[in-house]
Amino acid sequence: MxxxxxxxxxxxxxxxxxxxxxxxxxxxxxxxxxxxxxxxxxxxxxxxxxxxxxxxxxxxxxxxxxxxxxxxxxxxxxxxxxxxxxxxxxxxxxxxxxxxxxxxxxxxxxxxxxxxxxxxxxxxxxxxxxxxxxxxxxxxxxxxxxxxxxxxxxxVTYDDYIEMITNKTGVLSAASFKIGALIADASEEEAEHLYNFGKHIGIAFQIMDDYLDVFGDVEQFGKKHAGDIFENKKTILYLLAMEHATEEEKKELNFWYSKKTENVDKVYSVEKIFRRAKVDEKVLRLIHKHNEIGHDYLSKINLPEEKKKPFKELANYLLRRES
Amino acid sequence: MxxxxxxxxxxxxxxxxxxxxxxxxxxxxxxxxxxxxxxxxxxxxxxxxxxxxxxxxxxxxxxxxxxxxxxxxxxxxxxxxxxxxxxxxxxxxxxxxxxxxxxxxxxxxxxxxxxxxxxxxxxxxxxxxxxxxxxxxxxxxxxxxxxxxxxxxxxVTYDDYIEMITNKTGVLSAASFKIGALIADASEEEAEHLYNFGKHIGIAFQIMDDYLDVFGDVEQFGKKHAGDIFENKKTILYLLAMEHATEEEKKELNFWYSKKTENVDKVYSVEKIFRRAKVDEKVLRLIHKHNEIGHDYLSKINLPEEKKKPFKELANYLLRRES
Structure with missing residues (x-):
């Protein structure tokens, strides 16, 4: 990079x-x-x-x-x-x-x-x-x-969540790209494509952040493992679990998310439900989807592929796919 | 009005x-x-x-x-x-x-x-x-x-204080006038005259606010009498008193302004010093001065006096001179 x-x-x-x-x-x-x-x-x-x-x-x-x-x-x-x-x-x-x-x-x-x-x-x-x-x-x-x-x-619904992270994270990277494009006198249409690239990469990045909190390599991620679970944060993992878990599992999730505890059983139990509900796979698919949408917008910009390379590298970097 | x-x-x-x-x-x-x-x-x-x-x-x-x-x-x-x-x-x-x-x-x-x-x-x-x-x-x-x-x-010096109230109060009324003038396509010069009118009227208003806190009619002012003294606020009255009081009076002022008390003796003693140091007269002269400077800028605007009447009325209103 x-x-x-x-x-x-x-x-x-x-x-x-x-x-x-x-x-x-x-x-x-x-x-x-x-x-x-x-x-x-x-x-x-x-x-x-x-x-x-x-x-x-x-x-x-x-x-x-x-x-x-x-x-x-x-x-x-x-x-x-x-x-x-x-x-x-x-x-x-x-x-x-x-x-x-x-x-x-x-x-x-x-x-x-x-x-x-x-x-x-x-x-x-x-x-x-x-x-x-x-x-x-x-x-x-x-x-x-x-x-x-x-x-x-x-x-909180899945849609609420996507709207929230779009507003909190997606629009600022989107706006950064668009402002840069307009300063270079790009057309409104091309600037908008880059805006949408930034928006979806930003969303994918934020979802990846939720994913890595639980499923990431602690050393590489550099944060406390499962901090969001300890904090009872309603991340995309939690929301998807609540959508796809059994009634019994939902009750168990509600139990754990209603108390603040450093008990490791909490993380163990919650992660088990996440995996059983295939939340990890679903989240990776979601990241992939937004990454794809972003790249579709990038491909609409009528410029040589070579010029777009840094944007793809940046997306890979943000989504930790370098290796 | x-x-x-x-x-x-x-x-x-x-x-x-x-x-x-x-x-x-x-x-x-x-x-x-x-x-x-x-x-x-x-x-x-x-x-x-x-x-x-x-x-x-x-x-x-x-x-x-x-x-x-x-x-x-x-x-x-x-x-x-x-x-x-x-x-x-x-x-x-x-x-x-x-x-x-x-x-x-x-x-x-x-x-x-x-x-x-x-x-x-x-x-x-x-x-x-x-x-x-x-x-x-x-x-x-x-x-x-x-x-x-x-x-x-x-x-805190007298100059510090004037700078502070100019920044906190003067510039916003000044900017309000200037923006209105520019929207009406006034020249930069005329807009600037109105800016300065607003700035000095704003300063005069803020000084009047300090004055009325101690020397105003409680009923008309609608605030607690001498609230600034109880709060140990370094108003223009305090600063002028520190400049013009005797050494002994300064000591007394320092004594009262170093403690928080609802003791009415405090207000009685401080006001006595203010009056002896002729702070009331000095402050009224200062208000008059900024009001005059403001009106000088107003007079530089090349428009019929009749059109400027509301500005004079507003200044009088702000400086409580209606009666």
Whole structure:
């Protein structure tokens, strides 16, 4: 994934260049902290990749790419407060270090600063990008609220779940690709194809995340095994199990999901039901389906296959199929 | 102030029309709640007034006016969380009713929705307005953080204070006027004059708010007498007193401002120092000064005096000089 590293370097350099030096430092320092605390920065990379796909000027796409990264970090700051998360990427979260008030306010400021990163674009393009950006932001808030609602909802459906992860994850990668495409002057139709590619790859990625929580290799996944089961999270695995398990198994699932316990019997029992209901196979088929839909959209873009190669590699990387 | 009521009706009708019907209701219902829980709605009125001043199309200014109102309410939701305020306009605050998480998220969504209310404008104008809007938002966050910092800062200066209230209050009324003017196709120069009028009237208003807390008629002001003194708030009165009081008085001020007490002796003693240091007169002169600066900018606008009358009336209303 050498091309990813190249892009990562471009983004890292741009973030360095645009470090906030504004005052008061109590507001801007936490913003620099979370942005500097780098994740894989895949979303801004998607902006640059889309721009390159349509032979756009990478330089022009850099600040909009940062806008996406800043926006993403704004959601992380506020989500971490809501989840009472002590750590993010192995570092203390902002509200842990500076309190909830600084977390709220520096998140707000980061969202607004993200909007400002589009201001070098000419008015027509600026408007198009801001419209996508705002729409994406609104949908993300809806997805986050849906996720919160699910915790206490009795009858979450499979469709609800797909809608939630589409809103929470799918639309931001979709929008990143589309904004990059528009900056490169792609047609609305082609930008939309790339949007849909990003959306379905994002959905597949999120479902894979649920899958790996239970069926993944702990070492490779780097998270606690079956954390979602311990947390009683209504993941796609749980929802499919509730759909396909026997009445007796459903009762057992309800029993385990109604209590918080670190008892390993819980994971053992739940996993057994998951396997008996063939949830693992069903989920892999679902991932495959969304991956296929994504690639169908990619194939509609009228460009040489060679140019699309990085997109396929990125999808493989996200869906952990490198090996 | 009949013209204010006319504008209020236009805004109320528009807010009614644009009630959020989106889902999930858990996200959008609190947004409707705070917007429906009407204050005086002066900021959106400023947008319409400015548009009318330059003979613009009021219809075109309505959604941008709502953007300003939504933005203002976004700040209220988040500020109320930070201040742990149980009530806003005599109704329970959102975080009191629905918890901090819904408060954070519905505030975020309201900010993003505010941006979307500019989307009917043509690209050039859209970009101008969004730039002002984002810049104003960033400055407001800075002002809020400064206000938070002041609570624990030992040496807040008079200049710091003016900067803080300019950021927290002045720039939003300024931006409201400017956006209305630009929508009416006013020149950049004239829009800027109106911006400065709004800024200084906003500053004067905020200083008046500090003044009335101590020297106002409780019945008319409608707030607890000397609430700022009980709260140890470093208002302009306190800062001027620290500048002009004797060494002994300063010691006494420091004594009272270092303890939280409902003891009325505190208010009695502090007020005595304020009066001896002639803080009341100094503050009234300061209000007068900013009011004058504001009106100087208004007079630079090349339009008949008759057209500017509502702006003077609004300033008088804000500075409680009707009687």
């Amino acid at each position: 050498n091309f990813l590293e190249n892009y990562q370097q471009i983004i890292a350099k741009a973030i360095q260049k645009h470090t906030f030096k504004n005052k008061p430092a109590e507001l801007y320092q936490p913003m620099n902290y979370i942005i500097g605390n780098a994740g894989k920065r895949l979303r801004p990379i998607m902006v640059l990749m889309a721009c390159d796909l349509f032979n756009g000027n990478t330089e022009k796409a850099i600040k909009p790419a940062l806008a996406i990264e800043y926006f993403h970090n704004f959601t992380l700051i506020h989500d971490d407060i809501m989840d009472e998360a002590p750590l993010r990427r192995n570092n203390p979260t902002i509200h842990t270090l500076h309190g909830i008030n600084v977390g709220i306010l520096s998140g707000d400021a980061l969202l607004i600063k993200a909007y400002q990163f589009f201001e070098d674009l000419e008015p027509e393009l600026f408007k198009k990008c801001i419209q996508i950006f705002s729409q994406t932001g609104a949908v993300l808030c809806e997805g986050q609220q849906m996720d919160v609602n699910f915790e206490t909802m009795e009858n | 009949n013209f204010l009521e006319n504008y209020q009706q236009i805004i109320a009708k528009a807010i009614q029309k644009h009630t959020f019907k989106n889902k999930p209701a858990e996200l959008y219902q609190p947004m409707n709640y705070i917007i429906g829980n009407a204050g005086k709605r002066l900021r959106p009125i400023m947008v319409l007034m400015a548009c009318d001043l330059f003979n613009g199309n009021t219809e075109k200014a309505i959604k941008p006016a709502l953007a300003i109102e939504y933005f203002h309410n976004f700040t209220l939701i988040h500020d109320d969380i930070m201040d742990e305020a149980p009530l806003r306009r005599n109704n329970p605050t959102i975080h009191t009713l629905h918890g901090i998480n819904v408060g954070i998220l519905s505030g975020d969504a309201l900010l993003i929705k505010a941006y979307q209310f500019f989307e009917d404008l043509e690209p050039e104008l859209f970009k101008k307005c969004i730039q002002i809007f984002s810049q104003t938002g960033a400055v407001l966050c800075e002002g809020q953080q400064m206000d938070v910092n002041f609570e624990t800062m030992e040496n």
